[in-house]
Amino acid sequence: MPGLSDVYFVSSNNHKFQEVYSILDELDITVKHYAATLPEIQSASLYDIATHKAAHAYTLLKSPVIVEDAGLFIDSLKGFPGPYSSFVYDTIGNQGILNLVKVERGATFRSIVAYSDGSVSKCFSGELRGAISTRIVGTKWGYDPIFMPDGSHDTLAHIDKVSLSHRRLSLESFAAWFVSK
Ligand code: IMP
Numbered sequence: 001m002p003g004l005s006d007v008y009f010v011s012s013n014n015h016k017f018q019e020v021y022s023i024l025d026e027l028d029i030t031v032k033h034y035a036a037t038l039p040e041i042q043s044a045s046l047y048d049i050a051t052h053k054a055a056h057a058y059t060l061l062k063s064p065v066i067v068e069d070a071g072l073f074i075d076s077l078k079g080f081p082g083p084y085s086s087f088v089y090d091t092i093g094n095q096g097i098l099n100l101v102k103v104e105r106g107a108t109f110r111s112i113v114a115y116s117d118g119s120v121s122k123c124f125s126g127e128l129r130g131a132i133s134t135r136i137v138g139t140k141w142g143y144d145p146i147f148m149p150d151g152s153h154d155t156l157a158h159i160d161k162v163s164l165s166h167r168r169l170s171l172e173s174f175a176a177w178f179v180s181k
Helices: 014-026 046-061 082-091 093-100 166-180
Strands: 007-010 031-034 065-074 106-116 121-132 147-149
Touching: 007 014, 007 046, 014 031, 014 065, 014 166, 031 046, 046 065, 046 082, 046 106, 046 121, 065 082, 065 093, 065 166, 082 093, 106 166, 121 166
Parallel strands: 007 031, 007 065
Antiparallel strands: 065 106, 106 121, 121 147
């Protein structure tokens, strides 16, 4: 059963939990995984989606929770797929994205961590700037094989992304607030 001082990370995605666990562990926060698929509202805002998920997750656990929502925002596609990243990945996949992106290849990964403890609700954001590669490189999770962070000639699939990811930045921001509250 959840204890009062625990922070739960609620997600059905084990890749994400591993990344979140290793980042928060370094920052002296031990996070527990509660595996659940949370309902996702239709919204163009990652903040709204994550805030709603965190509120719902709190009703399940009645203990402080964080959830994380991320998306890939491609400049030349006016931010598409953004909040629809999951659906787009499952439908057209990485090759579908490569078919859409032509000369201008700039893109940003955004991560929102939302916290809820029943009375306080707060969001923290992080961004990783980069470019869409011209081909699929590597086999890791999601869009990692087509995203090259600025300053790198390789995709996230071949990089130790835990040290630089959008998720690290949003979690660092959460951790700074959480340990001081
Ligand atoms: P989610 O809704 O936060 O799970 O993320 C939406 C989609 O974006 C996921 O299904 C992945 O395809 C993709 N995504 C989010 N973060 C990452 C990442 O760090 N690497 C690769 N793909 C990601």
